[in-house]
Amino acid sequence: MGWVEMQVRGYPEFVRTAQSYHGRPIFALFCGDKDAEGRSWCPDCVTAEPIVRKELHNLPDESVFIYCLVGDRAYWKDPNNEFRRNLKLTGVPTLLKYGTPQKLVEEECFKAELVRMLFTED
Amino acid sequence: SVQAHKEEDDPQKTMEVNGLTPVPDSYDYDLIVIGGGSGGLAAAKEAAKYEKKVMVLDFVTPTPQGSSWGLGGTCVNVGCIPKKLMHQAALLGQALQDSRKFGWQFTEDVKHNWMTMTESVQNYIGSLNWGYRVALRDTKVTYENAYGEFVGPHTIKATNKKGIEKLYRAERFIIATGERPRYLGIPGDKEYCISSDDLFSLPYCPGKTLVVGASYVALECAGFLAGLGLDVTVMVRSILLRGFDQDMANKIGEYMEEHGVNFIREFVPIKIEQVEEGTPGILKVTAKSTTRDQIIEGQYNTVLLAIGRDPCTRKIGLDKIGVNINEKTGKIPVNDEEQTSVPYIYAIGDILQDKLELTPVAIQAGRLLVRRLYAGATTKCDYVNVPTTVFTPLEYGACGYSEETAVEKFGEENIEVYHSHFWPLEWTVPSRDNNRCYAKIICNIQDNERVIGFHVLGPNAGEVTQGFAAAIKCGLTKEQLDSTIGIHPVCAEV
Numbered sequence: 001m002g003w004v005e006m007q008v009r010g011y012p013e014f015v016r017t018a019q020s021y022h023g024r025p026i027f028a029l030f031c032g033d034k035d036a037e038g039r040s041w042c043p044d045c046v047t048a049e050p051i052v053r054k055e056l057h058n059l060p061d062e063s064v065f066i067y068c069l070v071g072d073r074a075y076w077k078d079p080n081n082e083f084r085r086n087l088k089l090t091g092v093p094t095l096l097k098y099g100t101p102q103k104l105v106e107e108e109c110f111k112a113e114l115v116r117m118l119f120t121e122d
Numbered sequence: 123s124v125q126a127h128k129e130e131d132d133p134q135k136t137m138e139v140n141g142l143t144p145v146p147d148s149y150d151y152d153l154i155v156i157g158g159g160s161g162g163l164a165a166a167k168e169a170a171k172y173e174k175k176v177m178v179l180d181f182v183t184p185t186p187q188g189s190s191w192g193l194g195g196t197c198v199n200v201g202c203i204p205k206k207l208m209h210q211a212a213l214l215g216q217a218l219q220d221s222r223k224f225g226w227q228f229t230e231d232v233k234h235n236w237m238t239m240t241e242s243v244q245n246y247i248g249s250l251n252w253g254y255r256v257a258l259r260d261t262k263v264t265y266e267n268a269y270g271e272f273v274g275p276h277t278i279k280a281t282n283k284k285g286i287e288k289l290y291r292a293e294r295f296i297i298a299t300g301e302r303p304r305y306l307g308i309p310g311d312k313e314y315c316i317s318s319d320d321l322f323s324l325p326y327c328p329g330k331t332l333v334v335g336a337s338y339v340a341l342e343c344a345g346f347l348a349g350l351g352l353d354v355t356v357m358v359r360s361i362l363l364r365g366f367d368q369d370m371a372n373k374i375g376e377y378m379e380e381h382g383v384n385f386i387r388e389f390v391p392i393k394i395e396q397v398e399e400g401t402p403g404i405l406k407v408t409a410k411s412t413t414r415d416q417i418i419e420g421q422y423n424t425v426l427l428a429i430g431r432d433p434c435t436r437k438i439g440l441d442k443i444g445v446n447i448n449e450k451t452g453k454i455p456v457n458d459e460e461q462t463s464v465p466y467i468y469a470i471g472d473i474l475q476d477k478l479e480l481t482p483v484a485i486q487a488g489r490l491l492v493r494r495l496y497a498g499a500t501t502k503c504d505y506v507n508v509p510t511t512v513f514t515p516l517e518y519g520a521c522g523y524s525e526e527t528a529v530e531k532f533g534e535e536n537i538e539v540y541h542s543h544f545w546p547l548e549w550t551v552p553s554r555d556n557n558r559c560y561a562k563i564i565c566n567i568q569d570n571e572r573v574i575g576f577h578v579l580g581p582n583a584g585e586v587t588q589g590f591a592a593a594i595k596c597g598l599t600k601e602q603l604d605s606t607i608g609i610h611p612v613c614a615e616v
Contacts, residue, residue, distance in 0.1 A: 100248065100252075101245055101246075101248035101249035101251075101252050102248075102252045103252075104256070108256065108260075111260065113259055113260075114256060114259055114260065117255065117256075117259055121255075
């Protein structure tokens with residue numbers, strides 16, 4: 001069946017989407033918001049996104065890939081924002097396998113090998 | 123005629139993979155480490171720093187109850203880490219009780235939820251397993267979740283959980299396979315009992331528990347289970363904490379007994395039967411006295427065996443390549459450079475004969491060994507004066523000789539023991555025991571009253587002991603200790 005991508009923005013939409021795919025492997029990439037020209041305020045996210053996208057073909061069948069924009073820079077800097085509080089995110093970009101402790105944070109997302117390991121290994 | 127020149131025939135041609143240092147044609151790896159625990163991972167990561175081509179094989183054979191775990195070895199998965207976290211859970215329970223005396227008011231009675239604690243602990247362990255996999259991949263160490271066995275010189279067979287076998291050849295090997303809990307060898311032991319391998323991920327509260335054994339594993343587990351509010355009994359064959367200072371061991375036992383842990387002394391189980399299935403069910407234990415003709419019976423929800431650990435050295439093909447092991451214990455004797463009887467095979471960690479079974483020892487041995495192999499270093503692992511701590515409800519930190527061993531080695535007239543009870547300030551207000559905490563040092567009179575043994579029984583014993591271990595390594599004498607002004611008000615000032 002292959003895999004599907006869902007693009008969401010903000011915490012409530014992320015949670016709703018993840019819950020709707022309960023039972024399937026869910027991978028999520030969290031990035032800073034993009035401006036009208038499509039550039040993120042987060043330079044590491046700009047670097048990571050193409051690297052992550054290049055490995056998406058390795059996703060196991062039935063997976064869901066959620067591409068989530070977290071908010072603007074001010075929202076992200078707030079130490080109490082919902083992503084930090086509830087998902088324990090510490091930085092953007094973060095690439096994770098939902099419901100497991102498996103995640104890659106910031107520069108770890110630049111390494112294709114690690115992204116592939118996250119997507120393909122248990 | 124023209125002779126075709128095959129690539130393998132060219133002595134100058136070597137394999138280069140991933141930009142790493144080329145290895146001789148006949149080897150796939152410079153180093154293969156068997157066992158991805160504390161020692162194995164430390165050694166592998168160190169070797170990768172010197173750009174060696176390294177592989178780690180790690181495989182967990184499931185327990186009789188079906189428990190298994192990820193990369194990281196005993197300490198991370200079923201040892202030090204979950205143990206300390208659960209010990210902390212128990213201490214927090216005690217702190218909640220104490221807090222009322224300090225003015226905290228809460229109306230409900232406080233209860234403990236086993237599942238909440240276990241899930242949090244397992245989650246943390248999961249993040250460690252993942253962290254190790256990222257670290258290995260990042261440093262280009264190849265990791266395979268496969269069971270390694272020697273099949274011939276320089277050759278190992280790796281079998282993964284699907285049964286697929288692969289052969290690998292390496293210039294050198296490090297065996298770091300660690301140990302697993304021993305079973306009693308009585309009817310019902312494997313079917314109904316659990317071990318520390320199962321306890322930390324048990325998907326239900328163990329309930330009324332019988333802990334068989336008197337090792338630090340037994341006492342630590344009994345201690346935190348009781349601290350969490352469970353009915354705990356410890357069945358001891360003879361003495362507590364064999365190998366540790368017996369004066370301190372007895373004080374630990376007394377404290378535990380006063381604080382709700384039942385002890386059945388000088389008995390061993392002979393039969394375990396299931397009375398009722400369930401999670402937990404009910405088990406009937408039959409035990410016999412070791413000193414007289416007496417049989418007793420008892421019923422428990424859970425029976426936890428903690429009677430010792432055996433090295434994983436019997437089924438890894440050591441006989442095929444001539445690595446000597448102690449046939450009785452399974453331990454591997456090595457020289458002071460961790461080399462086995464086969465020069466290109468080394469061993470580190472709990473499987474070593476006559477060496478301390480501690481994570482930091484394995485890590486240190488692994489790192490220094492690799493530096494000697496690949497970085498021209500000469501430092502050997504110093505196994506003397508290694509500090510340790512037992513995380514029983516009353517914690518015990520020690521470094522150096524026990525009183526008995528010091529007397530044996532130096533003679534009673536040549537050692538002086540200084541000791542003191544102390545009452546932690548934090549225990550005064552909640553009226554906790556005022557005569558249980560204790561500290562003693564053992565000095566060698568003939569060597570300037572050098573401190574050769576340090577023992578402390580009290581809260582945060584591990585934190586207290588670490589600094590003293592460094593001082594002992596520097597040759598601390600009683601006079602120097604006396605002239606060191608204390609920090610007040612802390613336990614360590616005693």
